[in-house]
Amino acid sequence: MSKRLDDTVDRYTRYLNPGLARLMTFAGFGLEARAEGVYVYDDDGNAYLDCLGGYGVFALGHRHPKVVEAAKRALDQIPLSSKVFFNEPQGLLAEKLAELTPGNLQFSFFVSSGTEAVEAALKFARHYRGRPVFVAAHNGYHGKTFGSVSVTGREKYRTPFEPLLPTAKFVPFGDVDALAEAADEQTAAIILEPIQGEGGIRLAPPGYLTAAKEIAQKVGALLILDEVQTGLGRTGRNFAAEYDGVTPDLMTLAKALGGGVCPIGALIGTEEVWQAVLGENPLLHTSTFGGNQLACSCALAALEVLVQEDLATRAEERGKQLLAGLRQVQAQHSDLLAEVRGVGLMVGVEFSMDEVAELCIAHMLKRGVIAAYTLNNPRVIRFEPPLIISEEEVDRAINVFGEAVAETQELLGALQLGGNA
Ligand SMILES: Cc1ncc(COP(=O)(O)O)c(C=O)c1O
Structure with missing residues (x-):
């Protein structure tokens, strides 16, 4: 073991997370x-x-050289926004996402991680519908902040932090009948991953997302598709929702969006939802770092590479x-x-x-x-x-x-x- 590695393991043990340090050392990570x-x-x-x-x-x-170049340009000009002036890369990125994402998804709200994108989705859905309940899938994974973990379908991550949002209902992933039974006029949104990533790479039967959209529409709820992991080319399509030809009401992205250089997440939705949530009070949901020039410039370059390559x-x-x-x-x-x-x-x-x-x-x-x-x-x-x-x-x-x-x-x-x- 090199001295640098030795010292770093020691600092993990004393200042970060001793259990994690043990686990990583056992697996052989340097x-x-x-x-x-x-x-x-x-x-x-x-x-x-x-x-x-x-x-x-x-x-x-x-x-990726194109993303690194975009990051360097932003660093030399303005990496973080003053938050009062207009921010050009943020506008360009929102326009590009409106072009790339399915159907009538048009407006973006930018954050710095996947779980923040999910938090925004849950808040927007609740406000828009004025209803309390979320229907989510067993074994689903949406992040570890309070709202996201409340709709994450694994008790191991939820139980130690209870009480969480008391209004999450869980159904087996891929089961249309269970979804139809769980969704009702109290449901603000159904939230699903198109493919469960952390749940063990679980695929739903073809047509499941189409059925989920129909069920949501029938009870007047929204469909949130969490494409934080599946989005941006990963599954062989730009968005996994394309396999079913479905346009959700809200879509979350993060992970690959920053081109592997800068953290960024996004909630993308329809004009109708944006108008209802931000129409009256444009500052109802905000983020200090969300939409900064460094992250948006990297994401713009990443989307360009996604399409060009x-x-x-x-x-x-x-x-x-x-x-x-x-x-x-x-x-x-x-x-x-x-x-x-x-x-x-x-x-x-x-x-x-x-x-x-x-x-x-x-x-x-x-x-x-x-x-x-x-x-x-x-x-x-x-x-x-x-x-x-x-x-x-x-x-x-x-x-x-x-x-x-x-x-x-x-x-x-x-x-x-x-x-x-
Ligand atoms: C589908 C999905 N949603 C949300 C998240 C949370 O993202 P983050 O870890 O950036 O908060 C993840 C992370 O693995 C994810 O796979």
């Missing part, structure tokens, strides 16, 4: 020193193929390759690997037992590939590499995963033998 494209380098100069992509942040890879199509093609390769590994280890699923470059591998995914992740890291499990479902290793990943790099990720699974299986076999002796 000190990140720099990053470029699809690679992260530690301070010993070792290169790691990034198959986690910062939970979906690095769609464009690390430090057709990242959605690249995600679709590389995603098919990744799924096929991982399924071959699954076929060889079907006792250990329960399922491989996903769409585009949002792919999950579910293990058939607990506490094995961690071992496999550590074995992958030793071989120079970064992966992680999903927050709501630790049995699932997720693959969310940058969308610029090459065919050869996808092959390497598959091979390394295969080797790591084989090593994990050997270890489990040895433990079992030891246990029987």
